Amino acid sequence: MVISPAAGAAEVSFFPALHLRYAAAESRLIAALDASAGVAHLRASHARLVRLGLSGSSFLVSKLLRRLAELGVPMDPYPRLAFSQVPHPNAFLWTALIRGYAVLGPFQEALSHYTLMRRAEAPxxxxTFSALFKSCGAARCLDSGAQVHAQTILLGGFDADLFVQNTLVDMYVKCDHLPSARRVFDGMCARDIISWTSMIVAYSRSGDMGSAEMLFERAPVKDMVAWTAMVSGFAQNARPRDALTVFRRMQEEGIEADDVTLVGVISACAQLGAIGEARWVCDILQKMGLQKNVVVGSALVDMFGKCGLIGEARQAFEAVEEKNVYTYSAMIVALAAHGQAKDAIKLFEQMVEKTQVKPNRVTFIGVLTACSHAGMVEKGRLYFNSMEDKYGIFPSPDHYACVVDLLGRAGLLREAFELVNSMPGEAHGGVWGALLGACRIHVNVEIAEVAANALFELEPDSIGNYVLLSNIYAHAGMWDKVSHVRKLMRGKGLRKNPGCCFVEAKDGAIHEFFAGDMSHPRTREIKAALEELLDRLRLAGYVPNMSCVVRDVSDEEKRSLLKGHSEKLALAFGLLTTEAGETIRIIKNLRVCDDCHAVMCLASSVTERKIIIRDNLRFHHFQAGGCSCGGFW
DNA sequence: GTAGGGTTAG
Known part of the structure; x- marks a missing residue:
């Protein structure tokens, strides 16, 4: 329908002249506020508002506040000032102000303005309540949230409003108070997909994916967000296979996926560390054109890093235009894990000098581990000291663990030990573990015993600590102590994890090898290939390192046990199943032993192959007789 | 208008 200008004019001519002018100005201002591209535009519109004497209009100012909050303009001083110029703010304006604080903080201001609002007798x-719950959730302030909840019940009516209930559930979820969330959810007489999704997330956050799954199945409709909540839930709860299964189901049901969904998928692939899956998800991303997205890109950097594809990680990093601290930290951590310490540090320097991106605690974990792997003690100390002085980041026990590792590996065991004793706060398992690890490298029984005792208190069921201590005794030739630790382990019902390796074949199949394992269908070929390889290595000067066998048996038996180490079997399998010149990739669940490390170095030169091993902590790139870890592992 | 996202050590 077309309204003629004359008809419109007839309608407005009911208004007195003054009103007409204001009404026209108002509608122009509404349009201007709606269309404002940035803060400068909004300020200009607001200035016009003031000139026209309309800056007291609740309606216009609430519109202004909403737009400013959308743009992330801090509440103080400007939006708050605009609010204070309104003599009689109505409930909408009060709510816009409260909502602004709920989105941008400081969160307690939302609550105090609610009190002022009630005092001003605005209903x-x-x-208003949804904004308050949002702010209590963001502040993770359960007490205030519960108080506001009580208010809604007291005032009546609000607690039965679907919208209010949904934000209420979400508030309890964000405060990690599952029982209250569930109580509200169960009391709802009508639920929409948002209620169901909030509750699914509640269980996922608490680690109870079983209940999350049950709710997901019960939800009458499932949209992209609900599906994504399941994908991310499994990914966040260390169930990457299930995350991928849900994603595939989602695709089968024809539900679209977006960047958030894919981030969950990428994170699952990162945990699997499988190259086949990584390439598959990368194809999907390319089709969707998401590589520039900073969250997707940061997850990608991490995924490629964990899959051993450090070059691809770098490419993913470069593809992100607006890199943030996650992108940089993921790249720095990946470089450190691959032994490219100098590049990690170069990137960090570049970040602090040439960008506005501020490092955080995780960035420093990456920087300190990089220093540690490269043996850069002085540089590490410098960075550690700069954390608080230059960046205002208080070092956590995790950071102390990195520095203890740094000093310990470099042989400064005494200093590392003193640092543990003098650090503020309690040393945790990571700190003592780093010290114990250093004691293994430098065979220091005295400090090892102190560290081990602390660890047995803190982590009584962690098998690795007993194994480490027993290995240190073995290296020192203290076999009676070795058997004592063994007894201790047996008494606790703990059994050593068997060493095992995975090799991902070209068809994506995973081949698994255990120490001394004969179960692979091609065992005979593998053994023959290994013997042949070891013969060639011996000609190149290889001598088995018997100290790697931490059992008191004959040399003959030690030689045989060494040969059966799972990474050697995996290497032989790799040689059998790949072409000349191809990289061999092996994933190992534990640390690589010195003998296997030496074998890999030599093999890389004798066979002219690149060999990449991911151990439980980092990557080793063996090439031309050397390893990227430079002996630090 | 309310629900789903990425970097951490021994």
Missing amino acids: PLSF
Whole structure:
């Protein structure tokens, strides 16, 4: 329908002249506020508002506040000032102000303005409560949230509003108070997909994916967000296979996926560390054109790093235009894990000098581990000291663990030990573990015993600590102590994890090898290939390192046990199943022993192959007789 | 208008 200008004019001519002018100015201002591209535009519109004497209009100012909050303009001083110029703010304006604080903080201001609003006798809206719950959730302030909840019940009506209930559930979820969330959810007489999704997330956050799954199945409709909540839930709860299964189901059901979904998928692939899956997800991303997205890109950097594809990690990093601290940290950590310490540090320097990106605690974990792997003690100390002085980041026990590792590996065991004793706060398992690890490298029984005792208190069931201590005794030739630790382990019902390796074949099949394992269908070929390889290595000067066998048996038996180490079997399998010149990739569940490390170095030169091993902590790139870890592992 | 996202050590 077309309204003629004359008809419109007839309608507005009911208004007095003054009103007409204001009404026209108002509608122009509404349009201007709606269309404002940035803060400068909004400020200009607001200035016009002031000139026209309309800066006291609740309606216009609430519109202004909403737009400013959308743009992330801090509440103080400007939006708050605009609010204070309104003599009689109505409930909508109060709510816009409260919502602004709920989105941008400081969160307690939302609550105190609610109090002021009540004092001004403005009647709260459902919108007001949703803003308050949002702010309590963001502040993770359960007490205030529960108080506001009580208010809604007291005032009546609000607690039955679907919108209010949904934000209420979400508030309890964000405060990690599952029982209250569930109580509200169960009391709802109508639920929409948002209610169901909030509750699914509640269980996923608490680690109870079983209940999350049950709710997901019960939900009458499932949209992309609900499906994504399941994908991310499994990914966040260390169930990458299930995350991928849900994603495949989602695709089968024809539900679209977006960047958030894919981030969950990428994170699952990172945990699997499988190259086949990584390439598959990368194809999907390319089709969707998501590589520039900073969250996707940061997850990608991490995924490629964990899959051993450090070059691809770098490419993913470069593809992100607006890199943030996650992108940089993921790249720095990946470089450190691959032994490219100098590049990690170069990137860090570049970040602090040439960008606005501020490092955080995780960035420093990456920087300190890089220093540690490269043996850069002085540089590490410098960075550690700069954390608080230059960046205002208080070092956590995790950072102390990195520095203890740094000093310990470099042989400064005494200093490392003193640092543990003098650090503020309690040393945790990571700190003592780093010290114990250093004691293994430098065979220091005295400090090892102190560290081990602390660890047995802190982590009584962690098998690795007993194994480490027993290995240190073995290296020192203290066999009676070795058997004592063994007894200790047996008494606790703990059994040593068998060493095992995975090799991902070209068809994506995973081949598994255990120490001394004969179960692979091609065992005979593998053994023959290994013997042949070891013969060639011996000609190149290889001598088995018997100290790697931490059992008191004959040399003959030691030689045989060494040969059966799972990474050697995996290497032989790799040689059998790949072409000349191809890289061999092996994943190992434990640390690589010195003998296997030496074998890999030599083999890389004798066979002219690149060999990449991911152990439980980092990557080793063997090439031309050397390893990227430079002996630090 | 309310629900789903990425980097951490021995």
